[in-house]
Amino acid sequence: MEHILDNPIYHALISGHNHLAKGAEEVKYYSEDIAAFAGLKENSQENLDTLYQISPKDSLFVFFSKTPVEIPEKWKLLTHIDMFQLVFRGSEIPIADASGLTELDLGHVSEMIDLVELTKPGPFLIKTIELSNYTGIFADGKLASMAGHRFFPSPYREVSAVCTHPDYLGKGYAFKILQEQIKRILLRNEIPFLHVRNDNDGAVKLYQKLGFEIRTDMIAYVIKKEALEA
Template sequence: MEHVLDNPIYYALTSGHSHISKGTDEVKYYIEDITAFAGLKDNSQENLNTLYKISPPESLFVFFSTTPVEIPGQWKLLNQINMFQFVFRNKEIPKTGATGITDLDLQHVTEMINLVELTKPGPFLAKTIELSNYTGIFTEGKLAAMAGHRFFPSPYREVSAVCTHPDHLGKGYAYKILQEQIKRILLRAEIPFLHVRNDNDGAIKLYRKLGFEIRTDMMAYVIRKEA
């Protein structure tokens, strides 16, 4: 039987995020403006063709796979990103407090989008914040670092949008925010996981230090619907 983390987007859209999904039983995608991810029961040509038929014009999607996928011709392949999938293996809940960490809400979305565009941790849209638990650190009134939750293939909860403004690297902000994210997930009896580019050595070192371990290789395909 397939493990839910082998296909985290599909299982998120059929469990923890079923209320914000569109599509069919085998082909799912998030409501527009929340995030640009699609999850297929299997990454077959048939299901990619179905996604093309049922999605809006000029749609752009990201989907994950543990194995290489041939992209049908009606889709334009924009990028393929090779990643590691990490899972948090420790059971001990971090005891650090939330001093200096701010819960982010709709009033912060513009700053969040600007930080994401600068640091490129992954797609972040106008309503991505609805995926919940975004937290940040502000320096001199400006957002310096943030992270939040994304996929929820129950009981696993993904930590995502981990980013720090270049002017504030090396100050331990990411470590502090990640500890808070881990704590919140564990207190709900869920299991933290995340994805990172397999060439991002700095982030990989940080995640290992926090208690994450590599579970598997993962590929992200970025595709756009051609007219």
């Protein structure tokens, strides 16, 4: 039987994030200003065709798969990213020190986007902050590190946009923010999980130190909708 985390985006869009979902019964996607992600009940050619038909012109989507997927020619495959999916297996709620953390809001979005553009943790759009619980650390008057929540395939909650400005690496900022993120999720009786590039050894070790374990491999496909020639 398929685990809901084998298809986290689709299950988020039919459960915890169903109020943010657009699309059809077996093909869902987030509002384009919130997140560039699509979830298909099955990663089939038929469903990719449906996504093409029902999505806006020039749409760009990221979708996840545990196994390789052949992308129909009508889509332009921009890239694919090999990742690990990790799930929190810790036995205790972290005793997180929240001092120095800032609750990020709409007034911080431009700085958040700048940090994401610099560090490339994954897509972050003008309304991604609506996915909730973004916290950051400021140093020298600028946003130095942040993380927040993304997919919510209930009862699992994804920690995402984990990034630190290169000038502030090695100061423990990400560790502190992640402890707070984990604590908040566990206090809601949810289970933290996340995704990371499988070649990012430093991040993987940090997550494992915090209590995450690798659950499975995952592939992120980035595809763009291009007009068919007449």
